[in-house]
Amino acid sequence: MTTGARTTGTRTTGTTVRAVVRERYGDPGVLRVVHRALPAPTGDEVHVRVAAAGVAMGDWHLVTGLPSVMRLVTGLRAPREHGVGLDLAGTVEAVGPDVPDLRPGDRVLGCGRAAFAEVAVTRGRRLAALPAHVPAEVAAAVPTSGTTALHALRAGRVGAWTRVLVLGAGGGVGTLAVRLAVLAGAEVTAATGRPRLADALRAAGAVAVLDRSAGAAPGAGYDAVLVTGGLTPLRDLRRLLAPRGSLVLVGAEGGGRVLGGGLARQARAAALDPWVRYRLRSVVSRENPADLAHLRDLLADGALAPVLDRTFPLAEAAAAIDHVASGAARGKVVLTVS
Ligand SMILES: NC(=O)c1ccc[n+]([C@@H]2O[C@H](COP(=O)([O-])OP(=O)(O)OC[C@H]3O[C@@H](n4cnc5c(N)ncnc54)[C@H](OP(=O)(O)O)[C@@H]3O)[C@@H](O)[C@H]2O)c1
Structure with missing residues (x-):
């Protein structure tokens, strides 16, 4: 949901968006959809209006905090990051002053720390431009x-x-x-x-x-x-x-x-x-601009076409994660957001 003033350039005021959050570790039932206020982006931050968000086993690990050794990084007693979701595709809504190459309205794919939201906050170097002919749910399956x-x-x-x-x-x-x-x-x-x-x-x-x-x-x-x-x-x-x-x-x-x-x-x-x-x-993998651009190019010329299992709406993020964790998904699962 968006209320009040709209984004102009790098300034965002009075905007709230729906986002999937959790305050503690647990099975995906701990996830809630809340309305979140968005401060204007600073530095190299980018706000992306999410069209689709990829769902993966990594989301299950981050939500459950299992195996618990990973809590050394994500927060010992409770998760430091309340948002959920790693992969996204959508449209740039606003950019911080240190983002030279993206503008509001640009289509992008990439990664964030809380991609299961109407608007996700991420950084410019974690995104790549996405051509108009690549569907968002296809792009979100890949990063x-x-x-x-x-x-x-x-x-x-x-x-x-x-x-x-x-x-x-x-x-x-x-x-x-x-x-x-x-x-x-x-x-x-x-x-x-x-x-x-x-x-x-x-x-x-x-x-x-x-x-x-x-x-x-x-x-x-x-x-x-x-x-x-x-x-x-x-x-x-x-x-x-x-x-x-x-x-x-x-x-x-x-x-x-x-x-x-x-x-x-x-x-x-x-x-x-x-x-x-x-x-x-x-393999201990982390996304980087060169590989993201390479994958984007393969998607754009049709060489890479991820196998999509099914989509879920944002409000059913918990069911989507459960579906992936059940082993029933064939290929990728994606949330369609807007
Ligand atoms: N190291 C990293 O940086 C990194 C990054 C991403 C993911 N991961 C991990 O990599 C794993 C796969 O991720 P994903 O996103 O592809 O998960 P996924 O979509 O849920 O797929 C699970 C995979 O496990 C395979 N599998 C299940 N039981 C198996 C068995 N007994 N022997 C061989 N393969 C079996 C499945 O193979 P079938 O197709 O034959 O059913 C399927 O390909 C997860 O454990 C995830 O946490 C690691």
Whole structure:
């Protein structure tokens, strides 16, 4: 809801917007929609009128505060940041004085700390211009998951002619990793527990789609294996690799509440890596302007088209996060905001 005065240039007064917030950690039921006053942007701040916001497992982690080791960064007893949501696409509403390249009215995609809102506050360097022909819900699906997929491919030295297995190819990161690996010239095998995505994964360029519940072809000798989920032990994952191949751990759910099974496995991988012939890498991804612009360009020329599962309205952000966390989503989930 917007009341009172409108934005002019870099000044915003009397504007309140609906935003999804929480004051404590808990399941997504702790989320509330409130009306929030917006002060005028300062420095390199940018206000973006959000058209669509991407939903990811990262949102579930930030809302629940699990695994609890992450609270060292996000706030020990309660979350420091009350807003929720990382990825957005929309239109610039107002800019601070230190933002040289964006103007009110510009379409953008990118990241923020509270993207589940009618207007999100972020910084100029976290945004990239978005061409008019790319739908907002398509663009909002890409920033964090796409950047993570790119970083995973780099960690695995994936390039032309490499043989890659994406183990867990049906989620937000997995579907994008398959397409980005194909665009890098790799021969990509997609292993998924979501057989209904097989056609989409083949259309993205995967040469083979495997049922991961049947076990992903031990001894296949992949140059790189990207793992987006599951707590399969390292000794089993290494059997999928060529002798000097790369095992890239993106993330995994489950395990202990303090460290989490995925982080614990990543810690073991870091300790083991110096002693083995194959490469063990973990991805800790953060968006950056160059990768955001690269992903935007791929969206703009149609080379990258994220697999969209479904959309939810802003008021149903909790249901959207629950849907992603349930494992039922095929590809990306997006909130449509305005
Ligand atoms: N390191 C980072 O910087 C970073 C950044 C973003 C996300 N992450 C983490 O990466 C993981 C994936 O994120 P997401 O956004 O893609 O989540 P998502 O959309 O919920 O997808 C979950 C993924 O887990 C896979 N999976 C589930 N059980 C599996 C198993 N037993 N073996 C192999 N794969 C399995 C699924 O594969 P199917 O398609 O086969 O069902 C799916 O691809 C999450 O744990 C997330 O927290 C890490």
